[in-house]
Amino acid sequence: MTDNNLYTLFESRFPADLTQIAFEGPEVPTVSFGDLQDKSAQMANLLTSLGAVAGDRVAVQTGKSVEAVILYLACLRAGLVYLPLNTAYKAAEIEYFLGDATPAIVVCDPASITEIEAIAKKCGVRQVLSLDETGRGSLTEKADQQDSSLETVARTGDDLAAILYTSGTTGRSKGAMLTHDNLASNARTLHQHWGFTEGDVLLHALPIFHVHGLFVALHCAFLNGSKVILLRKFDPAVIIANLPKSTVFMGVPTFYVRLLAEAAFTKDVCRNMRLFTAGSAPLLEETFNAFRERTGHVILERYGMTEAGMITSNPYDGERKAGTVGFPLDNEVRIADEEGNVLADGEIGILEIKGPNVFKGYWQMPEKTASEFRPDGFFITGDMTRKGEDGYYRIVGRSKDLIISGGYNVYPKEIESFIDEMPGVEESAVVGRPHPDFGEAVVAFVVTDGSVSNLKEEDVIAFIKEKLANFKVPKQVYIVEDLPRNTMGKVQKNQLRDRAVADQD
Structure with missing residues (x-):
């Protein structure tokens, strides 16, 4: 069959010279693209040697590290379904996720392994491995003993690549099932829309357990064969020190508020930057304007969600308007009332979307999945939206109590x-x-x-x-x-x- 494995797409975009740097940072090892290939093969071989087969889930709750990113690539290569979990989740939350997703393997921080092992045993998990934020643990120790050659497992575009849990309005979290094609289509769209080019360097300060840090930021870098300066956490002083070596930065509004509070954050610091994007929460117009005045750069705000990745974006070339999320990307959008009747431009309604980026459904929740889609295939986002006379979309509220x-x-x-x-x-x-x-x-x-x-x-x-x-x-x-x-x-x-x-x- 045709191989639509997302990793195969990434690998096809790696630089010809595999000694080029893929990751570096003040607290992480320097890793080349060749290292990514070898180490992801070793981890994939380890996972399969432990009995995991294509389609099995691998749940991961670890600190941010290059090795954690390599684990994600290893899961793709082995045809496994990656299930990242917020590092802040407590035992009661973890027990629900493991019981619902029934992963074959769990990877967690060594500090919590005793607690996680007890939960994993109760949920029928075969194996628990450890990985800390420095990249050490039983996962890497065992992987280092594995062969570094591997033929990536072929996947269809409809096969699952990841499950991301999103909190439910009824209290029960829902596992959004994302396919290889879902993630590939969104990555290609963003890579093109945001003008990625040879020589771009991504400064990465986001967590890697959700869409923004893992799929939006890293996928663009992988498709571009770009170097990533990986920071374990957001620290304004460290960001400021690394901005002159970077060209792209993706953040949440809180990041920009905190940067603007630093006197050392100046126009000169941003002299090499090409793009600043904001998402995951609304960006205040006050922050938008203050950032432009301070740096001369206009933040590109976009809008997305776990179930579809990025849905709309302000233009890369063209006016970026404060308080808007721009125009639709590679999907159809419409604004409708609660019954699904399409509204006229200018009216406020619920945004509905359809496209290759829209998820497959909620894990083991067929009734919930059916209730969130219209008969013609449009997904009901639950976000109250208005299309202005200028054609820009504005998220004005939420129909869901979020x-x-x-x-x-x-x-x-x-x-x-x-x-x-x-x-x-x-x-x-x-x-x-x-x-x-x-x-x-x-x-x-x-x-x-x-x-x-x-x-x-x-x-x-x-x-x-x-x-x-x-x-x-x-x-x-x-x-x-x-x-x-x-x-x-x-x-x-x-x-x-x-x-x-x-x-x-």
């Missing part, structure tokens, strides 16, 4: 379900309010049932910290007598949100 904090999606229902389990709690409601650094902060309103005396804000926060990733933990908790409701009994979250904002002001 909070975006620091670039991460947070669904209130998930947090509410854990708060409601707490002794002494009758019910809860979670909302987002504006935050100068994170974009939005999580705020909870809690009604007690009287069984626990003197329940305090800190008690609720401490309880949730043990259950959920830190970015989901409320920044503030209100203990209230009741929740405001409409005549149908539905909680009026807009009133709660208004109260949280008023208190903040």
Whole structure:
């Protein structure tokens, strides 16, 4: 069969001279494209030697490292399905993911291996390996003993390449199934649309467990045969030190807010830069304008989601408008009402999309998948959108009750379900309010049932910290007598949100 393995596409774009640098950075080893080939082959051979076969899932919760990127490539080469997990996830969350995805192998940080092994055993996982942020662990130790030659496993375009879990409005996370063709089509589109050219160097400070850092940034670099300066985390001083050696930087709005707070962040520092992009959360017009005034560069804002990668983008050549997400990329888009009736330009409705980048569906959720697609194949994004007279698209809100904090999606229902389990709690409601650094902060309103005396804000926060990733933990908790409701009994979250904002002001 024709090989549509995504790795095969990447390898075809590697430079002819494989000694050229693929990765370097202040805290990571320098790795060539030839090293990528050899080391990904060794890891792929290890995974298959442990019994993993094409189509099996490999769940990964590790710190950011070159070796973690190589593990992703190894999974592609072996025909395995890569399942990255946020490093902030706690045991209760991990147990759900492993139980739902039933991976053959789990790779985790050595510091959490005892806990993960216990969960893995309960979920029927065959093997647990370790990998820390320095690239050390049983994964690399065992891989180093493997043969460095491998014929990449042929895949059809419809075969799964990855599953990424996205929080669910009902509290249950959904595994978005992404195929080799989904990822390849989006990578090709972005590579072309954003003008990647020979000599580009990507400065990478994003996490690699979600679409933005893993698929958007790294895929563009792989398709371009570009060097990546890989930073383990975002640090303004380190970014500023490396910008003169780079040409492309991709970030979330928080990154740009923090860079602008640094006096050392100047126009001269950005002299070699070709492109700054922003995504994962709305970019404030204030930040957009301040960045242009400081650096002379105009941030390119785009819009995407786990289920489809990038959907729209401001133009590379042409006017980039603050508060907009530009024009559709390699997909059809339309704006419709809740019943699916297409609306006229200028009206606000729900964005629906169709194209080669749109995911295959939700893992083991056929009914949920069917409910999210129209009969003619359009996927309902849930994002309230307006197409302006200028043709630019604007995301104006969300029909789904979503909070975006620091670039991460947070669904209130998930947090509410854990708060409601707490002794002494009758019910809860979670909302987002504006935050100068994170974009939005999580705020909870809690009604007690009287069984626990003197329940305090800190008690609720401490309880949730043990259950959920830190970015989901409320920044503030209100203990209230009741929740405001409409005549149908539905909680009026807009009133709660208004109260949280008023208190903040």
